[in-house]
Amino acid sequence: MRTDARPPRLDRTATRAATATAAAEPMAERDAQDAQDAQDAHFYSQMYLIRRVEQTLLDLFSQGKLTGTVHTALGQEACAVGVVNALDRERDVIFSSHRAHGHFLVYSDDVGGLIAEVMGRRTGVCGGVGGTQNLHVRNMYTGGIQGGIVPCAVGAALAEKLKGSGAIAVVFLGDGTMGQGAVYEGLNVASLWSLPVLFVLEDNQYAQSTPKALEHAGDIATRPETFAVDRAVVDVDDVRSVYEAAQRAVRHVRERSRPFFLALNTYRLGPHSKGDDTRSPDEIEAYRARDPLPRLAARLGDEEREAIEGRVEERVRQAVEAALAAGVQDLAEFTERMRWHTR
Amino acid sequence: MRTDARPPRLDRTATRAATATAAAEPMAERDAQDAQDAQDAHFYSQMYLIRRVEQTLLDLFSQGKLTGTVHTALGQEACAVGVVNALDRERDVIFSSHRAHGHFLVYSDDVGGLIAEVMGRRTGVCGGVGGTQNLHVRNMYTGGIQGGIVPCAVGAALAEKLKGSGAIAVVFLGDGTMGQGAVYEGLNVASLWSLPVLFVLEDNQYAQSTPKALEHAGDIATRPETFAVDRAVVDVDDVRSVYEAAQRAVRHVRERSRPFFLALNTYRLGPHSKGDDTRSPDEIEAYRARDPLPRLAARLGDEEREAIEGRVEERVRQAVEAALAAGVQDLAEFTERMRWHTR
Amino acid sequence: MAHALTSPTYVQSLRKTLHDVMDQDPAVVVLGEDILDPYGGAFKVTRGLSTRFPDRVLTTPICEGTIAGASVGLALRGMRPVAELMFGDFATLATDQIINHAAKFPAMYNGQVTVPLVIRMPMGGRRGYGPTHSQSLERLFVGTPHIKVVAPSHFHDAGAMLRAAIYDAEPVIFVENKVLYPQRLRLEATDTLISRESVGAPDSYPTVVLRNYAPTEQPDVTVIAYGGMSYLLAPLMARLVEEEIRVLACMPGCLSPLDETPLLEAARATGRVVVVEENSADFGWGAEVAARIYGACYAQLRAPVVRLGAAPTVIPAAKALEDAALVSDESLLSAIMEVLS
Amino acid sequence: MAHALTSPTYVQSLRKTLHDVMDQDPAVVVLGEDILDPYGGAFKVTRGLSTRFPDRVLTTPICEGTIAGASVGLALRGMRPVAELMFGDFATLATDQIINHAAKFPAMYNGQVTVPLVIRMPMGGRRGYGPTHSQSLERLFVGTPHIKVVAPSHFHDAGAMLRAAIYDAEPVIFVENKVLYPQRLRLEATDTLISRESVGAPDSYPTVVLRNYAPTEQPDVTVIAYGGMSYLLAPLMARLVEEEIRVLACMPGCLSPLDETPLLEAARATGRVVVVEENSADFGWGAEVAARIYGACYAQLRAPVVRLGAAPTVIPAAKALEDAALVSDESLLSAIMEVLS
Ligand SMILES: Cc1ncc(C[n+]2csc(CCOP(=O)(O)OP(=O)(O)O)c2C)c(N)n1
Ligand SMILES: Cc1ncc(C[n+]2csc(CCOP(=O)(O)OP(=O)(O)O)c2C)c(N)n1
Numbered sequence A, B: 001m002r003t004d005a006r007p008p009r010l011d012r013t014a015t016r017a018a019t020a021t022a023a024a025e026p027m028a029e030r031d032a033q034d035a036q037d038a039q040d041a042h043f044y045s046q047m048y049l050i051r052r053v054e055q056t057l058l059d060l061f062s063q064g065k066l067t068g069t070v071h072t073a074l075g076q077e078a079c080a081v082g083v084v085n086a087l088d089r090e091r092d093v094i095f096s097s098h099r100a101h102g103h104f105l106v107y108s109d110d111v112g113g114l115i116a117e118v119m120g121r122r123t124g125v126c127g128g129v130g131g132t133q134n135l136h137v138r139n140m141y142t143g144g145i146q147g148g149i150v151p152c153a154v155g156a157a158l159a160e161k162l163k164g165s166g167a168i169a170v171v172f173l174g175d176g177t178m179g180q181g182a183v184y185e186g187l188n189v190a191s192l193w194s195l196p197v198l199f200v201l202e203d204n205q206y207a208q209s210t211p212k213a214l215e216h217a218g219d220i221a222t223r224p225e226t227f228a229v230d231r232a233v234v235d236v237d238d239v240r241s242v243y244e245a246a247q248r249a250v251r252h253v254r255e256r257s258r259p260f261f262l263a264l265n266t267y268r269l270g271p272h273s274k275g276d277d278t279r280s281p282d283e284i285e286a287y288r289a290r291d292p293l294p295r296l297a298a299r300l301g302d303e304e305r306e307a308i309e310g311r312v313e314e315r316v317r318q319a320v321e322a323a324l325a326a327g328v329q330d331l332a333e334f335t336e337r338m339r340w341h342t343r
Numbered sequence C, D: 001m002a003h004a005l006t007s008p009t010y011v012q013s014l015r016k017t018l019h020d021v022m023d024q025d026p027a028v029v030v031l032g033e034d035i036l037d038p039y040g041g042a043f044k045v046t047r048g049l050s051t052r053f054p055d056r057v058l059t060t061p062i063c064e065g066t067i068a069g070a071s072v073g074l075a076l077r078g079m080r081p082v083a084e085l086m087f088g089d090f091a092t093l094a095t096d097q098i099i100n101h102a103a104k105f106p107a108m109y110n111g112q113v114t115v116p117l118v119i120r121m122p123m124g125g126r127r128g129y130g131p132t133h134s135q136s137l138e139r140l141f142v143g144t145p146h147i148k149v150v151a152p153s154h155f156h157d158a159g160a161m162l163r164a165a166i167y168d169a170e171p172v173i174f175v176e177n178k179v180l181y182p183q184r185l186r187l188e189a190t191d192t193l194i195s196r197e198s199v200g201a202p203d204s205y206p207t208v209v210l211r212n213y214a215p216t217e218q219p220d221v222t223v224i225a226y227g228g229m230s231y232l233l234a235p236l237m238a239r240l241v242e243e244e245i246r247v248l249a250c251m252p253g254c255l256s257p258l259d260e261t262p263l264l265e266a267a268r269a270t271g272r273v274v275v276v277e278e279n280s281a282d283f284g285w286g287a288e289v290a291a292r293i294y295g296a297c298y299a300q301l302r303a304p305v306v307r308l309g310a311a312p313t314v315i316p317a318a319k320a321l322e323d324a325a326l327v328s329d330e331s332l333l334s335a336i337m338e339v340l341s
């Protein structure tokens, strides 16, 4: 995590007003600025959506309206937004694990399907069968066995390569998950077979309750090198830098049909799952001050920001309402659906 | 594999005679030379023993006097001799896998127990139950699941550390086995917990029929670094250099209670198991020219060499004879023995 | 009943054993993921241990294969490792070490070594954890020669069984059911409604026999179950007192190898047997039990054995779906009624 | 009999299917250790494939977990992977991918995906390969919802079964027994001594019924077996013609889920049943079979079902010890005699 806090940018409306008067400003520069602004707004709407969906899920859990478990990525939203926006969502394949709401939302924008799934409703993307850890929509697959999705991603990349689809496979991993041997088997095979796999490490410095220093010897971000997998490390303070690094990484993977390892230094501001947090409050507060969400918010005009937030709040509210109103799938209905799988 | 062939040394008797006349030669130097000569003779007797035992096993297999399978390490004897002699055989713990006859012989010198075991006799070190791939004597354990012994070695090292025995655990691996994730889990844990584990890679460039280039991306000898495990690479032309490197490695492991990774570049001159060799005969011949066994033989005087060889031949002959004469254990006897394990 | 309120819970009982054996025996080592204080393990079984015994309590990276494999190495070299898999579902990652190493070494080395390890596995559903965190995968290990699979119910002295497992010469797969952790152990001979008898060595893995009727009465039906099924069975048996359905329940502490004697005796007492397990029943533990009962009590059976287990699919995350997929008191009652009819 | 001499061997039949499907269907991918020509795989099932289809035949590093896991990924993305584990004993390293991934994805995603993969596993002993290269570990997978476990005998059209497995919508564990590889398939309706009938869809996993007596005669005993047991069963049945012991043998192609119908019919025909498997019998496949037969043919059984399997220990390396540990024609004959007495 980078510690250099850049000076806060002027609020966007003010900047706009200032540049509007500068008649000499070349067109391209203004266009670029507009595009950057639009991107900021877009990314903010996604990050804010993830944040609010996950806070809402935690609230629902406290209220007993949601059972089981839920792992949120509060503070890590910029990882999902930066990486998934860099993909070709028409064809690329995504694997993720227990902390995947953000990846899911950026990929699918299906707020209702996610909330209903986590709440176990029939309208959930997996009819309530999979739940928070086991999401699927289109080309995205998540699973709750740490490390288990790595070989799946390798196989998926091989499939896409053989089909000549031009798609790449992305697999999101946590720092703790780098303890699993499957990760190294996967790095080796992906590199050996020149497969288009983008490994994304969301290094939030903890695995459940365990700090990285008790999980790993050496620097995990260097591990891909010995498998001849290129890599980059990015501090997740600003979603823009994640996005740009992800774009470069995706290009590398797609153009060369080679794996790449993108390590994102981030921090989880919320508990591992449902309130089981043993980290020092001071540490958490220190990281809260660097939360990428308000940093991005500060680049937007108040009006635009509030409009975005209002829209998001409304979407989340409606999704929760719809989920609460939706029924639960029947077991018979589910088992009947599974029957066609069997001959 | 180093290609610089050093000029052949004078035969040992000649050298002795020459030095005896050099009155000015300091005592210490002569002692060192004597010790070196004695070591050469000792190592030669071990290497020659391994070679002859394994050739004999292959012969017995062809004659149908031995069934199942047998993996020999013809050409790799210097690895076993160099490493196992560097250990403290009173306390150190050894794990190895399918190609372990050499490790076993240097560790135990039990020719009869080995040959009988591979031949399935009751007098075998495991009563014929384990066979070639599953040997055990004192602190040595071998098993046929590639990679599976790595976590066992890590646990054994932890046990020795907790007991304060000062022992280290050594685990022999092949290049192909470096494909298994268990190896990386083991490197990480051994380093993280500062365990006295010596990883010995016998890189013979093939896994069964598969050349290293189809097994691995990158350079496998560098892999330990990213787990903060120190390492060394040695070309196995001369058993002395293996021995010296192993001594340094063992010292590192024992004194610092840290893992170390010793990579030995070697070559298997015989088939993977029973004749299934798809490598080019030219390649094999090229390596045969660098076989460490004749290189060492050349440093011995003919007389001494012949004496050693004669003794070895006799030991092997007797061991085979004894094994052929020994019976096979009864299943009832075996299951009865296992009963005390159950309460 | 008053007694029961002061008895320890399942998790307390297990935890106390770990504290006691670690205190008494320097050979005991505890390892697993997230087991250090203050967190103390996902289900808190190991809480307090790392504070008292920092050198012998090792929190591991996420690598279940190595947790099991390191335990094998520790056990081979004279220690008594007690490993925790955070969820029993991850036993799939330790299968090679359990089946091809722990269970093989003693026998393939001709009886010359022992591998006295314990791998604790929290199994079972009813917590809404979904398809990969709710299974009962003991079926992977039952029947494997040279290992034991052990599963205390809350009518067992869970802690005593864990101690027995730690001092067992063979590797032990120790199955804990998550729903039992907060349950108080019920070790009294009689409760208001249920009487309990323990059959077999108390310092080993006894079979618990429960009755919801007076000793002078004849039972109507035999229920054979294990582990977490006690969670359903106890209230159901209490409820059936009113209905005057006399249930003889038999719960072995050791699933494999299986001492069938008390089960056969219980089966013969009624001739009507329900075998129930949390896992789906096909090829489950109950198949072996049923086959043995049929084989040995052939003449005495008055109805076919009824086997009950989860729906043959994944365990869904949604609570209502999960409830429907798993055995419930209703489906257990139906099975009892079926075998009685 | 002349016919039999020209029929393909088990390994040829499997190999031909792989060649044919790879030729016809670009979605088929074959992967495993040491499968490239000229070596062509440890048991030569894949020989010739890499020469013809270099892009879709992938020799892998030694990493069974990833072999299985990559197959899951391939299958999810529209391919039809056929993976080989060099020895079925290494299935322990693929257990997580099979049970927690392949078998879970379709159901936990609410039926929205399929994982049409095949993992071929050479199982079984009698080759002196010792404790970790001789097991029959299909027991790890039978009963797992949403996967099939399939095992051709040499009376099955092994190649046709492999084709069916490749085109199955569900993941298939395909169990090959090593001793069968060189055996010629015996698919004729009648042989000199044994008649063969195939029950169930021929393009799926039929059950094979063998008889060593004329259709007009009544059988004396039913033997239920699968896969490699045909190696022992066929000569024994031929031998029993002389003794006038009429054996009705029934070998399902699909072990799990199990279609019990033909087994129950065969059991009813004699009332005397032997269930035999190569693995040790406790908690094995045969437990389920026995339990179902007892449950359904209760009234018709004339003797308890006899279950037979290996000694409950490791499979020793020494030939004589191995022979003693595994089921032999003698022990099978004894079991038949026992159920007849
Ligand atoms: C194979 C396996 N082992 C353990 C777990 C339990 N578990 C779930 S999340 C988690 C921590 C993962 O840490 P990390 O990879 O850093 O991801 P993060 O939670 O920080 O996002 C653990 C141990 C699991 N789900 N799967
Ligand atoms: C888990 C596992 N997979 C595959 C095998 C089959 N096998 C035995 S030896 C071998 C090659 C091992 O290669 P390497 O590690 O380089 O050792 P080498 O044979 O060269 O000594 C293979 C694939 C095995 N025994 N265990």
Ligand SMILES: [Mg+2]
Residues within 6 Å of the ligand: A174, A175, A176, A202, A203, A204, A205, A206, A207, A208
């Ligand atoms: Mg983390």
Ligand SMILES: [Mg+2]
Residues within 6 Å of the ligand: B174, B175, B176, B202, B203, B204, B205, B206, B207, B208
């Ligand atoms: Mg090699």
